[in-house]
Amino acid sequence: MTETLIINSLKCTQIVEYMKTVIKDVKEMDEADIKNETKSAFLMIAATQNPLTGTTPAFLSGCYEKINKEYIDFKKIVEFIMKEIN
Numbered sequence: 001m002t003e004t005l006i007i008n009s010l011k012c013t014q015i016v017e018y019m020k021t022v023i024k025d026v027k028e029m030d031e032a033d034i035k036n037e038t039k040s041a042f043l044m045i046a047a048t049q050n051p052l053t054g055t056t057p058a059f060l061s062g063c064y065e066k067i068n069k070e071y072i073d074f075k076k077i078v079e080f081i082m083k084e085i086n
Helices: 002-009 013-027 037-049 056-062 072-085
Strands: none
């Protein structure tokens, strides 16, 4: 779920759409062992943004400026978190 929210909120929409397509094709290959398409796509997208730190925690730490903060689902989760914190 977290990966889906972040993927859909990213500004690099061309990369996101391409990776969503590619991951489906790769999953169909005999050599591939992909259990979670979203997580795999997320890690591939993360690697395109900073290949030296293509891990989920490093990507999340450095990607805030790459997120479209006006994306409706992103706004909803922020509002939910803020409501629970306060």
